[in-house]
Amino acid sequence: MRASDAVAVSTVGLRARRLRAALSALGIAIAIAALVAVLGVAESSKAELLAELGEQGNLLTVAAGRTFDGTPTPLPATAPAMIGQIPPVRAVTAVGTVEGVTVRRTAAVPERQTGGITVVAAQPSLVDTLGVTLARGAYLARPALPEVVLGDAAGRILGIGPLDAQTRVYLGGTYFAVVGVLDPVPVAPEIDTAALISFGVADELFRQQGRPTRVYLRVEPDRVADVAAVLAFTAAPEDPRSVEVRRPSDILLARIAAKGAYVGLFLGLGGVALLVAGVGIANIMVISVLERRAEIGLRRALGARRRDVAVQFLLESALLAGAGGVLGVGLGCLATAVAAGLAGNPVAIPPLAPLAGLAAALVAGALAGGYPAVRAARLPPADALRTL
Structure with a gap:
């Protein structure tokens, strides 16, 4: 199956259940937004402190x-x-x-x-x-x-x-x-x-x-x-x-170090939120496999291989998480800009933060879709067709 066909088939389930897909993507978006915002706000605050450190270092x-x-x-x-x-x-x-x-x-x-x-x-x-x-x-x-x-x-x-x-x-x-x-x-x-x-x-x-x-x-x-x-x-x-x-200026250095410690804590909390969102996607994908047993059986009967079915559901999970990741990166950048503006700090978002957020979302989606994809691929066609 060609890559374009795999992507087209994978989006069928998302388009058919738009509200469910939107809510699942929102969970990923909130987690990614939190991660990006934590990095962005910390970097903006650190930039202000570093500028002040340069002025007060003597x-x-x-x-x-x-x-x-x-x-x-x-x-x-x-x-x-x-x-x-x-x-x-x-x-x-x-x-x-x-x-x-x-x-x-x-x-x-x-x-x-x-x-x-x-x-x-x-x-x-x-x-x-x-x-x-x-x-x-x-x-x-x-x-x-x-x-x-x-x-x-x-x-x-x-x-x-x-x-x-x-x-x-x-x-x-x-x-x-x-x-x-x-x-x-x-x-x-x-x-x-x-x-x-x-x-x-x-x-x-x-x-x-x-x-x-x-x-x-x-x-x-x-x-x-x-x-x-x-x-x-x-x-x-x-x-x-x-x-x-x-x-x-040692006071400023201590404040910079303290902010670094808090960033690690908040990133850990953001990682937990991403894990919870990934579990939510996995749950949704398992339900989707159960609801689409007839579709899976029909595809297998028409010649689709096990790996084609697995790729379909794995891509569906990754696309769902990727959409949430893109939304989350945008929300995180917006939150950083608002927080920096209210605090009077320059807006400074680490260049790797948006890329890391999107990559984390895709990885979470791939991991969340792994078990449902394997389960769908192993479903016997005869058993699946009985639900028609």
Whole structure:
């Protein structure tokens, strides 16, 4: 039997039972769509993280050590200036945690309800050094006035909406005007939960004395390791072991690794869904063989060989799964595009994902149709014709 004839005969059963075929193909389509979407969404998210990693890979932080009760030990006041003297360093900014000071929406809120917000003294260069953008408002333009800029999480915890001249928070016994709210800072999450005030105000009201607890610096990309090796000795030459040098981009690498782990889990769940869909096709094909015993007997009586009958049902199963695979690949790509658009990520679908999805559908269809095809081929023609 020619290949074209085999395909034509195999589609007869699908066309005769269109609703059953459509529902069976839909099961395969959902499984393949899930697999393609998992790969596509993960790749889109990873592309965003990799782009951010490229931008933040030259950022280093120098953090002060902590005492036994968790209180940060301030760095030497000269640390930012000394770090700025290292030749490959492009930009430096310092922040200092103001201990014992809380920020609340109003004075009526109990002092113990801080919401986990910390008060941090910050320099004007923070925005440029970290590459921070403001969701609304402006940064600390008047460092001598009681003004505060809130991190993304801090703004949400305090319920800060649109900013105006009356938007204030109660900080350390004084009402501060809220002049800005920052966008999230993935490489410096401590900024998200911070209320930023100027060092001048912190020194005047809370006796901060200009002592930083953390220094952020940008260096030349190819000199990051060299600078990291000397930072502790430069920041605190008398006690370099009390200083922690970190590379915030390691957070992004950890997130990329975590996403890879979740991709494996979801692919496993998608594989289970594909297995269930394949069992459904096998069940439908067995029922089809039982319903078409007369057709099988008549074909055998007219000269069809066993392998012709087997090929007919095997192709029917593969075509059914292939149609579901094509639909599933389309749905998976669409879901990836929608998810990436909602998350603000670039659409990045691995080139092999659609091909792998279609191949998986065809393999599942072939395996599902194997037993029904063999059963149909072994059906004695005389027994099959008795159903006429």
